[in-house]
Amino acid sequence: MDKINSGISAEDRKRLAEGLSRVLADSYTLYLKTHNYHWNVEGPNFKAFHDLFEEQYTDLATAVDEIAERIRALGHKAPGSYSEFMEIGAIEEDTGHPDAMSMVRRLAEDQETVANTCRQVLQTAGEAVDVATDDLLSARVRVHEKNAWMLRAHLSQ
Numbered sequence: 315m316d317k318i319n320s321g322i323s324a325e326d327r328k329r330l331a332e333g334l335s336r337v338l339a340d341s342y343t344l345y346l347k348t349h350n351y352h353w354n355v356e357g358p359n360f361k362a363f364h365d366l367f368e369e370q371y372t373d374l375a376t377a378v379d380e381i382a383e384r385i386r387a388l389g390h391k392a393p394g395s396y397s398e399f400m401e402i403g404a405i406e407e408d409t410g411h412p413d414a415m416s417m418v419r420r421l422a423e424d425q426e427t428v429a430n431t432c433r434q435v436l437q438t439a440g441e442a443v444d445v446a447t448d449d450l451l452s453a454r455v456r457v458h459e460k461n462a463w464m465l466r467a468h469l470s471q
Contacts, residue, residue: 333435339403
């Protein structure tokens with residue numbers, strides 16, 4: 315790739331790409347889990363959860379593209395296989411069939427995990443004065459915190 319002269323050092327771009335790759339892995343795994351739950355949720359709150367999960371996985375579908383494109387803009391390859399995501403991500407896949415409230419609880423925890431991963435990379439972005447990554451991740455933290463709140467609201471009874 316041609317030399318990049320964006321004002322961010324090659325070392326910082328590498329650290330940022332590695333961090334963003336973890337955010338991508340967590341976001342993609344959460345996307346897949348949320349979509350799975352959307353398809354398979356059952357029970358008296360079916361419609362509410364089905365719609366909520368759809369709203370959240372639709373947002374994640376857009377987010378993973380933006381995150382991968384930011385990694386590319388920093389001059390690095392974005393991970394794109396599920397095995398890579400499992401290796402570098404913090405969110406675990408769900409191969410079982412939990413009940414609706416377990417789905418909600420797991421998604422709330424995973425939303426918080428992604429927000430925390432974003433925060434870790436925000437530190438690197440701040441150190442590198444990378445306002446584009448800072449802007450992207452700050453917006454993602456807001457989304458994930460709101461999503462976790464929306465999910466947790468269903469758990470308090």
